[in-house]
Amino acid sequence: MTNHYKKTIYFFAGLSILALTAKSQTNVIQTKATFFEGVIVAGYVDQGAYINCTGPAIKFSKKPLAILVGLLPSLRIKKDKVATGATQNSVITPNLGAGITATYKHLAIQVPVYYNAKTSTKDGKWNPGIGIGYKF
Numbered sequence: 001m002t003n004h005y006k007k008t009i010y011f012f013a014g015l016s017i018l019a020l021t022a023k024s025q026t027n028v029i030q031t032k033a034t035f036f037e038g039v040i041v042a043g044y045v046d047q048g049a050y051i052n053c054t055g056p057a058i059k060f061s062k063k064p065l066a067i068l069v070g071l072l073p074s075l076r077i078k079k080d081k082v083a084t085g086a087t088q089n090s091v092i093t094p095n096l097g098a099g100i101t102a103t104y105k106h107l108a109i110q111v112p113v114y115y116n117a118k119t120s121t122k123d124g125k126w127n128p129g130i131g132i133g134y135k136f
Contacts, residue, residue, distance in 0.1 A: 005128045034059045041110045043131020048078025054101055064105050072097040072112050108133040
């Protein structure tokens with residue numbers, strides 16, 4: 001992971017912790033498991049795009065802010081760079097990622113990670129991304 005991505009993830013996690021521990025009238029952080037939260041996100045990862053919805057997750061909420069940590073069923077959009085005449089994958093592929101999603105009212109910001117499997121020319125590795133979306 002590059003230094004830029006690490007800084008982004010640390011900043012996002014720190015901001016989330018500060019927001020959830022801020023004093024309020026009720027001062028209650030609710031934690032619960034969710035199956036689907038109604039969040040649609042589009043973003044950038046590994047020189048391509050993705051569209052996902054939040055899947056099974058653990059939700060930490062303190063109105064109007066919520067943080068979800070969980071799985072992200074996705075459609076990744078990326079064109080393969082292959083040698084001339086070689087077979088290539090489809091441009092749109094289903095994928096399962098994991099990550100952190102923060103929602104404030106209807107705005108959603110997400111930091112996902114997706115795994116690219118090992119191929120004959122590249123090692124397998126995790127790729128972080130960033131996205132923005134809408135909570136219904």
